[in-house]
Amino acid sequence: MKPNKSQFDGKVKQTFLQAITDVLTLVLGLAGLFYAYYEYDVTLVDYKICFGVLIIAGALFALIVKRKHKLFLAYAILYGGIALGFLFFLNNDFAEGATTKIRPRIVGRSPSSFNISKPSVSIDMDSYTKTVTIGEDQDRYIAGAANIVLTVDKGLLGFEIIIDKRLTDD
Secondary structure (H helix, E strand, O other), rough: OOOHHHHHHHHHHEEEHHHHHHHHHHHHHHHHHHHHHHOOEEHHHHHHHHHHHHHHHHHHHHHHOOOOOOOHHHHHHHHHHHHHHHHHHHHHOOOOOOEEEEEEEEEEEOOOOOOOOEEEEEEEEEEEEEEEEHHHHHHHHOOOOOOOEEEEEEEOOOOEEEEEEEOOOO
């Protein structure tokens, strides 16, 4: 028995739509992961929260949409990247606009080395440690700095966004 033309056209449409959604998932997932990567540096959030969102949201969306697909893990990471990028977007773009200054204690220092890495300090935020990259103009002050003054803005989801950074010795 030969398949008729309408059955063949239906399969082609289904395959074409599936390919479009797969490409869209790939593009949005990678864009979300890159956006989260860049915004993580200026947001005071623990990396465990980011990985938790990535894993839980990605697994849930992948279970709903691509349950029996052979690339389930890849889809879970891509859907998690979309969710993580969306959460960083919500937090950073809908911030309150009222800035405050905080003075966390410096627990580690890393000066720049031959223009390969940027100078950074590790700061103690009550429940986690965060590495903050500082400007090249403050590289010479790293050794004597005891604190860093961060000007932050409260994001929509409650995570603080770093606006300005200054090293202090007091």
